[in-house]
Amino acid sequence: MTLWPGGPWLGGTSLETTNHWLSPLQVPALGLHVGGPAMLASQKDFNNAVSQVKLLKEDPGNEVKLKLYALYKQATEGPCNVPKPGMLGFINKTKWDAWNALGSLSKEAARQNYVDLVSRLSASSESPSPEAPAADRKQPESDSLVVTSEDGITTIRLNRPAKKNALTTQMYRDIIAALQAASKDESAITVLTGSGDYYCSGNDLTNFTHLPAGGLEEMARSAAALLRDFVNCFIDFPKPLVAVVNGPAVGISVTILGLFDVVYATDRASFHTPFSHLGQSPEGCSSYTFPKIMGSSKAAEMLLFGKKLTAQEACAQGLVTEVFPDGTFQKEVWARLKAYSKLPPNAMRISKQIIRNREKEKLHAVNAEESSVLRERWQSDECMNAIASFLSRKVKL
């Protein structure tokens, strides 16, 4: 099926015959009204992305083209308000459905999602080979992350036990690179875990003390961009992704659990999202995934009031798949994962796709919004004071 014959809305010619498969999107992107939070992609970024699409080396397929089409329309015209085409106009109806499915997504968020999608497509069309063997994997820049591949399992291990595996800026970047490599390597399953007694104590609060030349505003801008890229990698990760939660988890290490396929926890683990205490707001798509997983009032208790859950409570709420006694945790979990890793990898990928795909655009929109809100929060007195209190040892969570 081609989705791109000339249609009454866009007046393009058949893309397959002209070899300009996205020509319908080349509607002049000039003179469009755009506003919204400064954090989201600018009009210039959007125009660049529209141009970049024409340079993609590979046709991304109809499903992706449909997404690009819907996001373009939403970004330039806002929510779909044209009449639904009749049953006979099948292609136009498919396009209309895609646009309409974006609901009331703001023009700004649609523009951001369009830019993100094009950037991911450009990156993957530039990658030299679809399968990067583990031996060729670029190793993380620091020892704080250890990536290994064995028995069909790629393991990304946070390795900063003296700091409770708090995530430095470099670690976010290394995790992004590790996930990108794992998505293309030969392993069937990817695992995130921690070294030592903690799984992860969340964002390293000293990240906020390294002020760049542009000051607080620039620090918040670049942290929000990094956060968005980091979370996007989890949203888009194509293989089964398992968290092996070897101890307490705090902040972003908890929120992204909603983007994992399976979460195994030791009975020593706890799950804590103290965002209000820190003058911050939820990320990792938890403002969307947590209410879906555990219901809105349980999610609010965690995300607004910072209620810490035990492993058993988190399991009862659906955030954790299964809890194991600490003494046998590693043995039991790895034995199980080794058995799962022998299942046919393509079947697992495809099943994950079916389960997750229809949520992806929504998750990208949520991620863009959460990052944008946090960019403001990080510049607030509430947040600055909370971080100063932790760093001066006045407060511990």
Ligand SMILES: CCCCC/C=C/C(=O)SCCNC(=O)CCNC(=O)[C@H](O)C(C)(C)COP(=O)(O)OP(=O)(O)OC[C@H]1O[C@@H](n2cnc3c(N)ncnc32)[C@H](O)[C@@H]1OP(=O)(O)O
């Ligand atoms: C760019 C993307 C941003 C994404 C936004 C993310 C948001 C979040 O993740 S919010 C959550 C942030 N995390 C925290 O607020 C946790 C802060 N840490 C603590 O409250 C405690 O350290 C603890 C409860 C996690 C552990 O307490 P305890 O067992 O008593 O151990 P210590 O406090 O002595 O910790 C040992 C050592 O580690 C340092 N450390 C621990 N966590 C962090 C952290 N998140 N950031 C920076 N440093 C951390 C702690 O300061 C100690 O260091 P030393 O004193 O040098 O030994």
